[in-house]
Amino acid sequence: MNLRSTPLLFASLLMMLGACSTTRTGDRLVSMNEAKTLQADEWTSFAQQLRDSMTPTVNRLVGRNQDEAIVLTLGNFVNKTPRREFSDARDVMYNEIRKSLVNTGLVRVSMLGAGGSEDVDTVLAQIKEDMRNDPEFSNESNVDDLGQAKKPEWVLFGEIVSIESREGRRTQYDYAVNLRLLSVRDGASVWEDQIVFTKQFEKGLFGA
Amino acid sequence: MGRISCIWVLNVLHVCLMGCNTTNTALDATSLYARGMDQDALGVIDQAKSDEKNVQWSNLQEATVSLDLGQFERAAAAIAAAESRDEAIDERAVVSGTQIGDELGASFIDERMREWTCSLGERVMYEYIGLVSDLLRGNAEQGRVSSIRISRAQTLLEERRRMPPPVSSPGKERGSQAVVKSLRNEAAYQRAIKVYEKAAEDPRCAVASLLAGWTRLHLGDSAGRDLLQEAVALDPEHDVAARLLAMSSEQRDQMVLVVQEDGLCPTLRPLRFDLHTLRTGVARVAFPIPVTRVDRRCGAVSGSDGAPLQTLSDVDALYLAEEFRRAPARLVRTATRLLSQEAAARHLIRETDDRDSLSQGVTRLGVSILRTVLVDADTRSWDTRPSVIRVGLLNKTPDGIIQLDLPEGRQEFKLPPGPNFVRIRTRSGIPTVVQTSPPGLFGASTVPMTLNQQGNPHESS
Numbered sequence: 001m002n003l004r005s006t007p008l009l010f011a012s013l014l015m016m017l018g019a020c021s022t023t024r025t026g027d028r029l030v031s032m033n034e035a036k037t038l039q040a041d042e043w044t045s046f047a048q049q050l051r052d053s054m055t056p057t058v059n060r061l062v063g064r065n066q067d068e069a070i071v072l073t074l075g076n077f078v079n080k081t082p083r084r085e086f087s088d089a090r091d092v093m094y095n096e097i098r099k100s101l102v103n104t105g106l107v108r109v110s111m112l113g114a115g116g117s118e119d120v121d122t123v124l125a126q127i128k129e130d131m132r133n134d135p136e137f138s139n140e141s142n143v144d145d146l147g148q149a150k151k152p153e154w155v156l157f158g159e160i161v162s163i164e165s166r167e168g169r170r171t172q173y174d175y176a177v178n179l180r181l182l183s184v185r186d187g188a189s190v191w192e193d194q195i196v197f198t199k200q201f202e203k204g205l206f207g208a
Numbered sequence: 209m210g211r212i213s214c215i216w217v218l219n220v221l222h223v224c225l226m227g228c229n230t231t232n233t234a235l236d237a238t239s240l241y242a243r244g245m246d247q248d249a250l251g252v253i254d255q256a257k258s259d260e261k262n263v264q265w266s267n268l269q270e271a272t273v274s275l276d277l278g279q280f281e282r283a284a285a286a287i288a289a290a291e292s293r294d295e296a297i298d299e300r301a302v303v304s305g306t307q308i309g310d311e312l313g314a315s316f317i318d319e320r321m322r323e324w325t326c327s328l329g330e331r332v333m334y335e336y337i338g339l340v341s342d343l344l345r346g347n348a349e350q351g352r353v354s355s356i357r358i359s360r361a362q363t364l365l366e367e368r369r370r371m372p373p374p375v376s377s378p379g380k381e382r383g384s385q386a387v388v389k390s391l392r393n394e395a396a397y398q399r400a401i402k403v404y405e406k407a408a409e410d411p412r413c414a415v416a417s418l419l420a421g422w423t424r425l426h427l428g429d430s431a432g433r434d435l436l437q438e439a440v441a442l443d444p445e446h447d448v449a450a451r452l453l454a455m456s457s458e459q460r461d462q463m464v465l466v467v468q469e470d471g472l473c474p475t476l477r478p479l480r481f482d483l484h485t486l487r488t489g490v491a492r493v494a495f496p497i498p499v500t501r502v503d504r505r506c507g508a509v510s511g512s513d514g515a516p517l518q519t520l521s522d523v524d525a526l527y528l529a530e531e532f533r534r535a536p537a538r539l540v541r542t543a544t545r546l547l548s549q550e551a552a553a554r555h556l557i558r559e560t561d562d563r564d565s566l567s568q569g570v571t572r573l574g575v576s577i578l579r580t581v582l583v584d585a586d587t588r589s590w591d592t593r594p595s596v597i598r599v600g601l602l603n604k605t606p607d608g609i610i611q612l613d614l615p616e617g618r619q620e621f622k623l624p625p626g627p628n629f630v631r632i633r634t635r636s637g638i639p640t641v642v643q644t645s646p647p648g649l650f651g652a653s654t655v656p657m658t659l660n661q662q663g664n665p666h667e668s669s
Contacts (some may be wrong), residue, residue, distance in 0.1 A: 034297075039614045076428075078352070079349065079352060079451055080352070080356065080429075081353070081356070082353060082360055084291075085351050087349040087352075087353060090349075203299050
């Protein structure tokens with residue numbers, strides 16, 4: 001009897017556990033960390049690191065610009081990882097970067113597009129072409145308030161790469177975001193950095 | 209004791225019946241798709257997903273069928289699901305040191321109850337399908353990811369090719385060696401495996417490299433040239449990759465890359481034969497054997513200049529290479545399973561030796577049903593792929609027009625400015641499907657936000 005009732009009890013327990021699904025918000029949130037991608041708070045941390053690293057260069061450029069905020073545009077941050085999530089999460093990344101830079105008061109971020117290429121020359125040519133075709137920057141514009149916008153002089157260009165290494169049950173994911181601030185005029189780089197996130201995933205002995 | 213034996217027989221019967229369902233689902237989907245009933249095939253594939261062992265097989269079938277139906281988002285989602293599943297399978301392999309499914313299959317369980325997993329060659333092919341879906345739905349950013357994944361999977365294939373062929377561990381073969389030998393020497397089996405003579409020596413897919421290279425070249429990525437050079441190396445006689453490498457970006461923008469996927473790749477059919485043992489009678493053996501479907505090809509489509517598109521990838525040969533690689537492990541599993549079944553059958557028959565004749569009769573009948581009628585081959589394979597893939601590079605007129613000589617006759621297509629991708633799916637007796645990439649595939653602006661006339665941000669197209 002005991003042998004027969006044990007599987008029944010076990011099955012009932014599993015069913016009860018399955019029924020305990022719940023939604024958590026606010027203080028009841030449980031910390032989650034997915035090694036194969038970067039979470040929103042990690043993008044926030046990334047944007048802050050970017051701002052801190054870029055600030056000395058921006059200060060110098062602002063000084064050369066009669067203490068006026070510099071205008072830059074965000075180039076396409078190329079997803080060079082084999083993970084689709086990074087392409088989908090780029091909006092979050094762009095928003096974090098914009099927020100972080102604009103709130104310093106030293107930078108104005110232009111919404112002008114910069115193309116999807118990894119090639120710097122193509123990116124810069126695209127920006128110049130966009131400025132030529134956009135009435136916002138055209139001297140012949142007859143629309144009020146347009147034609148007054150300041151052309152972006154700088155473009156923040158980036159690419160995300162990842163390295164995956166495995167040792168036993170542990171997998172390490174190194175995500176590097178390579179950053180370059182380029183002059184639209186001559187394509188020269190005035191600041192570069194690489195921000196690295198390392199995450200590890202260890203497979204348990206059981207479970208899928 | 210007799211009751212326990214009966215319960216065991218019923219349980220194994222239940223397992224086998226579930227296995228039958230798997231095979232029938234595979235055959236149904238294959239047959240519906242081959243008859244051009246793509247929507248019905250998709251329904252069957254959808255149902256098959258409810259069985260966890262079929263998920264990966266269903267994902268791949270869903271991707272190809274929904275692509276033909278023009279459901280690009282669904283195809284892309286199926287590929288993303290296949291990628292996640294493969295990652296989970298890889299992680300599981302890290303824990304166990306081998307694929308768990310292989311170990312379980314060596315026991316009582318019917319071959320059809322095993323989880324269907326992708327080969328490395330199939331990973332390249334599904335990433336190719338993913339890239340095609342990305343281009344046709346106009347998502348160049350995801351196209352870059354698909355291209356990166358193609359490149360990675362091709363490298364893995366190349367590395368595997370340079371390694372010595374896998375040898376079953378002595379532990380796995382111990383005890384089953386004699387059975388493996390007798391199965392291998394079976395005349396029907398010997399005849400059937402002749403089909404593998406046409407298997408490709410290099411399992412890399414040239415068309416995947418070409419399309420990945422073309423995409424990345426248009427995205428302005430330097431890796432595009434390496435991928436095109438890989439395509440040249442895989443098929444030096446096919447000139448499209450070499451021509452793309454020699455062109456300037458302005459020239460490339462005026463060209464249309466046309467891919468024709470023709471016919472149906474081989475499918476698996478059961479090869480059945482019986483083995484006789486003195487103590488327990490007859491045991492049925494069933495192997496899945498590839499059957500080619502060359503008659504489903506339509507022939508090459510021609511472009512505006514009248515030159516037919518040239519074959520770049522022989523999917524039949526790639527398919528056979530994948531199945532050829534699976535064959536030895538399948539043989540060992542079948543032998544091990546036969547031995548397990550033999551031992552179980554002997555045990556059950558011995559248990560009923562001192563029982564009444566009815567119990568003996570029921571047991572023997574159950575055992576013989578289990579070992580003959582219900583045994584069948586696992587015929588699941590990714591068989592909704594084409595037989596060959598041909599590729600051509602066509603010039604557009606200044607108005608953006610190209611002409612194609614399709615099986616239904618000459619047709620004209622007006623394409624948007626910029627680089628274009630055209631996919632043609634031909635199957636004998638089934639209307640041709642022509643799909644073209646949307647305008648602005650590698651558009652000027654791909655940042656997420658731009659300003660509209662009112663100065664409010666809106667999503668860029």
